Amino acid sequence: MADFSTKNYNWNSTAVTLLGRKVTGIRGFEFNKEIEKEAVYAQGGEPIAISSGNKKYEGNLEILKHELDLLTDAAKAAGFEDIAEVPHESIAITCDFKNLPADKTRQVAAVGVAFTKIGIGAKQNDKSVVITLPFIAMKITQQTK
Numbered sequence: 001m002a003d004f005s006t007k008n009y010n011w012n013s014t015a016v017t018l019l020g021r022k023v024t025g026i027r028g029f030e031f032n033k034e035i036e037k038e039a040v041y042a043q044g045g046e047p048i049a050i051s052s053g054n055k056k057y058e059g060n061l062e063i064l065k066h067e068l069d070l071l072t073d074a075a076k077a078a079g080f081e082d083i084a085e086v087p088h089e090s091i092a093i094t095c096d097f098k099n100l101p102a103d104k105t106r107q108v109a110a111v112g113v114a115f116t117k118i119g120i121g122a123k124q125n126d127k128s129v130v131i132t133l134p135f136i137a138m139k140i141t142q143q144t145k
Contacts, residue, residue: 013098025067031059057137065129088114112138
C-alpha cells in the first residue's frame with residue numbers, strides 16, 4: 001500500500017469518520033504504512049536479496065479547533081481526559097473518497113488508533129486554528145466500495 005494523501009482526489013467527495021461521527025472540521029489527513037526493509041549481502045558487493053521486518057502504521061489528522069473540542073467532550077463523556085487518553089481499541093478512522101463523482105468509493109481505514117500528541121497553537125492574524133493530531137495505528141487498510 002502506498003502512502004495516501006488528499007492531493008489527487010476531489011476534496012468535495014471526501015468524508016472522514018472518527019468515533020462513528022463524520023468530521024466536518026477536517027482540513028487534511030495522511031495515512032502511512034511503512035515496512036522495514038534492508039538489503040541482504042553475502043559474497044561480493046551486490047545485495048543478494050531484500051529482507052522485510054516490522055510494519056508500522058501512522059498518520060495525522062488536521063482538524064479545526066472546534067472539532068478537537070468535540071472530540072475532547074466525547075472523551076470526557078467516556079471518562080477520559082482527552083482523545084489521547086482513549087484506548088486504541090476504541091478508535092477507528094475511516095476516509096471515504098472519490099476522484100470523480102461517478103467513480104466507486106474508495107476507503108482507507110485505520111483501526112486501533114492511538115493519538116500521540118495534542119498541541120494547540122495560533123498566530124496573530126490567523127483566520128482559523130488548525131490542530132494536527134498525529135496517530136499510530138494497529139492496521140491501515142484500503143478497499144473499494
